[in-house]
Amino acid sequence: MHAIVLHAFGPAENLVHEKVAPPVPGPGQVRIAVAAAGVHLLDTALRAGHQGPAPHPTVLPTIPGREVAGVVEALGDGVDGGWLGRRVVAHLGFVPGGYAELAVTEIERLHEVPENLGFPEAVAMIGTGRTALGILQFVELGPDAVVLVPAAAGGIGTLLVQAAKHAGATVIGLAGGPEKAARVRAEGADLALDYTDPGWADRVRDHSGTVTVVLDGVGGETAREALALLGEDGRHLVFGWSAEGIAAGGGHLADRRSESLLGPAMLRRTGGPDPLRTLELRALAEAAQGRLRPAVTRFPLPEAATAHHALETRATIGKVILEP
Structure with a gap:
């Protein structure tokens, strides 16, 4: 079979498409003929040699x-x-092997893919979808909420925009460039803005005044400007800082505004014997029923290096998928 192999830590070009021996399923495992493999920002960090979580x-x-x-x-x-x-999807945990034509995993990790759901969309929901639902456990959204999503064209951001709109909230989505902003608007945002436009914050004030919730996976200057729009009793939920560091810290902001830093442990808040699997099941069900519609950007498997570079430079929309 063919797979993407990393022989040395470093740039995206170190990802090499080559022929390797197929994996053999052990006891309690299955081998999957891979139709779609997810690319995560964590993958780019591990490729570069950073341990992360x-x-x-x-x-x-x-x-x-x-x-x-x-x-x-x-x-x-x-x-x-x-x-x-059977058509299946699985999150392999921290066991690698997904960028390949064949992959093995334990049966406990498998979910059957609903017939009305494509393989790329199933991959998006098994990881990105469960994370989005994990974030939404920490905030109550309804018709009185004004929600600002700074990275609204990303995999998580797209789902947060849809979920907030489904809950009846007013949704403001930010994205880098007019093309991405147009995509955010198409996903249902009441206001979709290009954060590279220096006047975007004034347009938010003109449209909605203040916001009640900032769902922040970016950090940096964009998030700092977003926080200036957060009204009294507003909430700042931080689940990433891909730009240049977290926008604020310390757990509390002025004027009774609150800040929550959400790490990987947030996914276990669901409770029960297997909280991650519970979120995965919910995410797949939301997609199968059409309430959440993951956006994906596809690359052929041999172009994994291009996919990594595109993800790192924010040139993608939604979840990045490799297709053997």
Whole structure:
């Protein structure tokens, strides 16, 4: 089979498309003929040699990728034969191997993909979708809410815009460039603005006055300007800072405004014996029922380096997908 192999940490060009031995499913595992593999910003950090939240150092050479969807085509010992031929999606955790034509994982990680859901969309929901639902656990949205999403054209941002609008909130989405802003508008935002336009904050004030919630995955100057729009009793939920660091810190802002820093542990707030799986099931159900519609940007598997570069330079819309 062919896969993307990383032999040395460094730039995106270190991702090499080459022929490798196919993985063999062990006991309790299946092998999936991969139709779509997710690319995550964390993948770019691990590729560059940054450990991030990964529990163990990356051992080279490695096949990156932690989210896959496709058809089960081989079974390990002890696996029910009914899995063979089923359309599935799985988050592989911190076990890599997704950027490939074939991938293995434990049956406990599998979800059957609804017939009305495509493989790229299923991959988007298994990771990005569960994160979006995890974030939304920390805020109550309704008709009185005015929600500002600074990275509204990204994978998470697109879903947050849709969810907030579905809840009846007024939604303001920011994106880099007029093309992305137009896409945010098409996703239902009441106001979609290009954050590279220096007058965007004034346009928000003219449209809505103050905002009640900032859902911030960017940080940097854009988030600092967003915070200046946050009204009394408003909430600033921080789940990332991809720009240039977190916009504020300390847990509390002036005028009774609050700030919450959401790390990976937020995904376990759902409770129950397997909170991550609960969020994954909910995310897939939301997509299957049409309430959430993930945006995706597709690249052929051999162009993984191009996909990484595009993601790092914010040249993508929605979830980035590799297709073997």
